[in-house]
Amino acid sequence: xxxxxxxxxxxxxxxxxxxxxxxxxxxxxxxxxxxxxxxxxxxxxxxxxxxxxxxxxxxxxxxxxxxxxxxxxxxxxxxxxxxxxxxxxxxxxxxxxxxxxxxxxxxxxxxxxxxxxxxxxxxxxxxxxxxxxxxxxxxxxxxxxxxxxxxxxxxxxxxxxxxxxxxxxxxxxxxxxxxxxxxxxxxxxxxxxxxxxxxxxxxxxxxxxxxxxxxxxxxxxxxxxxxxxxxxxxxxxxxxxxxxxxxxxxxxxxxxxxxxxxxxxxxxxxxxxxxxxxxxxxxxxxxxxxxxxxxxxxxxxxxxxxxxxxxxxxxxxxxxxxxxxxxxxxxxxxxxxxxx
Numbered sequence: 001x002x003x004x005x006x007x008x009x010x011x012x013x014x015x016x017x018x019x020x021x022x023x024x025x026x027x028x029x030x031x032x033x034x035x036x037x038x039x040x041x042x043x044x045x046x047x048x049x050x051x052x053x054x055x056x057x058x059x060x061x062x063x064x065x066x067x068x069x070x071x072x073x074x075x076x077x078x079x080x081x082x083x084x085x086x087x088x089x090x091x092x093x094x095x096x097x098x099x100x101x102x103x104x105x106x107x108x109x110x111x112x113x114x115x116x117x118x119x120x121x122x123x124x125x126x127x128x129x130x131x132x133x134x135x136x137x138x139x140x141x142x143x144x145x146x147x148x149x150x151x152x153x154x155x156x157x158x159x160x161x162x163x164x165x166x167x168x169x170x171x172x173x174x175x176x177x178x179x180x181x182x183x184x185x186x187x188x189x190x191x192x193x194x195x196x197x198x199x200x201x202x203x204x205x206x207x208x209x210x211x212x213x214x215x216x217x218x219x220x221x222x223x224x225x226x227x228x229x230x231x232x233x234x235x236x237x238x239x240x241x242x243x244x245x246x247x248x249x250x251x252x253x254x255x256x257x258x259x260x261x262x263x264x265x266x267x268x269x270x271x272x273x274x275x276x277x278x279x280x281x282x283x284x285x286x287x288x289x290x291x292x293x294x295x296x297x298x299x300x301x302x303x304x305x306x307x308x309x310x311x312x313x314x315x316x317x318x319x320x321x322x323x324x325x326x327x328x329x330x331x332x333x334x335x336x337x338x339x340x
Contacts, residue, residue, distance in 0.1 A: 041072045057261075076146075092147075106227035115284065119220070139185045140188065142190075149189070218306040
C-alpha cells in the first residue's frame with residue numbers, strides 16, 4: 001500500500017495534469033497580445049493622462065494589446081521614430097507629421113488629440129518685447145525637436161519678419177520658465193495648455209501670442225501610425241484608436257482617475273499644474289468636427305489647408321495625396337467630444 005506522501009504526490013500530479021489544458025488558453029491569450037510601442041511627443045503630462053488611464057484600467061489589455069508607452073523628445077523625433085518603425089504608433093504635431101510625409105516618410109494620422117493648435121510664444125514685457133515683430137535679433141529657447149522650431153518659418157512669415165532674424169537656443173522643457181525668468185533667452189515656445197503655469201509665475205509681465213489667434217491653426221498633437229504597420233495590422237490600429245477614444249471621453253467626463261493614473265506612472269508632477277493643463281486640453285480637443293463626427297476626427301477641409309501650409313512654406317516637401325496621410329476610418333463615431 002503506497003505511503004500517504006506518495007499518494008498525495010500522485011493526486012497532485014493528476015490535478016496538475018488536468019489543470020494544465022485549462023491553463024493553456026490563458027497563456028495563449030497572453031502570448032497572442034499584439035505589442036505596440038507608443039512614443040509620446042514629450043515626457044508624460046496631463047494631455048497624455050487618458051493613455052495612462054486606459055493602460056491602468058486594463059482597457060488596452062482587454063482589447064488584446066500590449067501597449068508600451070515611451071516618453072518622447074519632440075514631435076520631429078516622434079515622427080522619425082514612427083517612420084523608422086522603432087515605434088509603431090506615436091504622437092506628433094500634425095503639421096510636423098505632414099512635413100515628414102512630404103519628405104518621404106510613410107506615416108498616417110488616425111486620430112487628432114488637439115483639434116486646435118496649442119502653439120504659443122511667451123516673453124516678458126519688461127524685456128522690451130511688445131509683440132512678435134520685436135523678436136528680430138532675439139533668442140528663442142526650446143528643444144531641437146520642438147514643433148514650433150520646425151514650423152517657425154510659417155509663423156515668421158505670417159507676422160512679417162525674416163525667419164533667419166532670430167537665434168534658436170537649445171533649452172529643455174523644464175528649463176523654459178527659469179531661462180526666461182533669468183533672461184538667458186528672450187522668448188520661448190510652449191503649448192497653450194501650460195498657460196496658467198506661466199501666468200502664476202510672471203503675472204502681468206507675461207506677454208504671449210497664440211498661433212491660432214493669427215489664423216495659423218493647423219491640427220496639433222495627433223496619433224500617427226507607421227504606414228506599413230497600418231497595412232499589416234489594421235484591426236490592431238482600430239483597437240488602439242477606439243480604446244484611446246474611450247479613455248479621452250472618460251477623462252473629459254471625470255479627469256481625476258486619469259490624473260491619478262498619470263501620477264502613478266510619472267514622477268515630478270504637481271496636482272495644481274496638471275489640473276490646469278487638463279482644463280485647457282479639453283478646450284483644445286473641441287471643434288465642430290470632433291463634436292459632430294467623432295472625438296478625434298479630422299476635417300478634410302482643414303487637412304487640405306494644413307497640407308497647403310506645408311507645401312507653401314517648406315523647400316524639399318514633395319507633393320503627395322493628403323487624403324492618404326490621415327483617416328477617420330478607425331474611429332468609433334458613437335464617441336463624440338462634448339459641445340462644452
